[in-house]
Amino acid sequence: MEYNKEYIQGLLFEKITGTISEEDNFIAEQAIEQDAGLREFWETLLVKMKSAKGSSFLSGLDADAAWSKTGPRFNEMSDSFFYRNRRMLYGAAAVLILALPFVWYFSSTTDTTFVVPEQISKQVHLKIENGTAVDLSSDRIVTVGQTHFNANQKELSYTSGDAGPKEWATLVVPAAKDYRISLSDGTQVWLNAASSLRFPVQFGPQQAREVYLSGEAYFEVAKNPEQEFIVHTNGPDIHVHGTSFNVNAYEQGRFAAALVAGSVSATTKHQSIKLKPGQEAILERGNLQTRPFDVQNVLSWRNGTYFFHKQPLSEIATVLSRWFDVKIAWKTPEVAEQTFTGEIDKKLPIEVVIANLQLSSGIKAELKNGTLTFQ
Template sequence: MHLNKEMNYTNEHIKALLVEKLAGTISPEDELLADAALAESPEALAYWHSLEQKFNATGRPAKFLSDIDVEKSWEAVNNRILGTEITEVAPTVGRFRTWHYIAASAAILAVVFMGLLWTREPKNPIRSNGTNQVRLQIDGGQTVDLSADRQIDVEGAEISNRAKELSYVAATGTELKWATLSVPHTKDYKVKLDDGTTVWLNAASTLRFPFRFSAAKREVYLTGEAYFEVAKNKKVPFVVHTNFADIQVHGTAFNVNAYENESFSASLVEGSVSAVKENKEVILQPGQEVFSKSDGLGLRSFDPELLSWRNGTYYFHRKPLAEIAQVLVRWYDVKLDWKTAATSSQTFTGEIDKSQPLEVVLSNLQLTSGINSKLQNGVLTFY
């Protein structure tokens, strides 16, 4: 890939520039060199296309790559990959570019450390024991197991459960009947409500709803996380009650994260919603989310691409490991044990692929960050 023999640009140098270009961290001067390499070298162009295919195929938000601390990532992996300290090597231009290439590559690996580049199956993958199933509890005592496709008549509705989705036809001429849909750890589920509203429930979540909405108000009660696509009806407001705040809706798409003992947020994708807490109202515009803080509710922007948990991917952006680990708890049904507070406070940017076994997740976390963990008897311990 040599552009100019006098400048002595090595293959590693050009690869480093291309990785920086992909990550968005390249300087204007170096980008000119990278573009020249792409124009002159078929090998450079082939390498660039391979990078694009590898990282664009996953649908990963591009800004993640530009937000990685390359030097920090290098410090985390240089001993494990090279077995040497960076200060021991003479600072030649070519060697520096080799370092930078490895560091930048490690940074991108850190983005995907939760398994996208590691597809091997471990000898003893972590699997659900099959005893925790999605259930529907009808007010009055009846419980419906939703582990298999089936149709069943219950008091208040005719229920259809098919392909992890619940729909029903409410009975007419009867009293208003309520039910609670419980989604356990490792699972996710979708329900279509009486008015046509669709709700996706994340793991360890519950939704309490009536089989038939009243003429005056549509309201549900959520614990955990759910994504709503609310059927439009300006005459009948839709309200999501949580322990943190109430979300008032007028036909829209939004996400609510309201797990117990965790931070609350409601993120608006389209339409209009407001959050109400202690008689104070915060109105959201698309691309904004409301969140809990010590003195009430705050407002900030968010990236809708991050709401990908419905597709089995959890994106995280500068989040502490303590918060990321809660996703592991819900998706893999484990309990947490922290040996040091410093470990739980370390921040990461990246993603978790739910289809990957937990052992792969932990293996790549250790590789890219140096954080050690142990899984024993359902308890995940971080050191």
């Protein structure tokens, strides 16, 4: 996954100073976990914070002077993270105004880049919080500490031994892949392409069962009336006791949770709605709403098929990007708004999928050097 460098740097500053919100901290944590280069950068910042040089640098900063120098720049930075969040910055100027010189200082003292190594990013892999990365592209058994991970074809299971609830791992499923995992409580999770799941190796007996999802996944949660199961996303959270549901939370501000069986609640800071089987919760302009959904359309991705009905090509192209690991470009932007009905079979070569789209719609598309261009 790619991250905007300036945006994440701003979040890391807030994280270090303790001023970050819960939502932004989740974004920062996801970025750190999913990007090996960013994680190394974050660890470098922590080391420098504790160093004599870093302490000296921070103690020598003058917030008022920094504001006088950088404040006028906000009007010039119309596309930046700081400009878009200027109200928040003004409200916490005494602390956050140090972000620009702080990030510049630490960025200028490291050669770290935010690129996941190619041999890892293209394979399903598991990241353990002790720094270990486990390639799951082939059948294998891996032991990390007290935990024995068993990767079998397209599924991961494990026994956690004496591992405690503070030990976490992240399953990363890149574009063009999908994968299944059995959690320690028996919960089954199917992850769609370009998704990740952060989970505790062992759920604590006195705590809620909490996991963090980026992307899309289908859950069959093991029933346990004594322990609530919570799925955190970059939008609303899902609260459940034992049920089957699908969550699509690829993009910030876009969210859909479809309930197949049982009972769940979708919850934001200001709103909570309870779903019945056959209903899905969606996020519209920041508000949660419910509507019926078609099970075949929502869950077909698990069988490698994507159904679409009167959907704009821009949304279809996004699925193509995730499923076939290609970049999308537009020579004629208005083409992106054209709507189509049909299906995509993930098992077919992308060239066949493109040909079918062209034959059925009359649009033109070209695949070259990993980029699919529509015109």
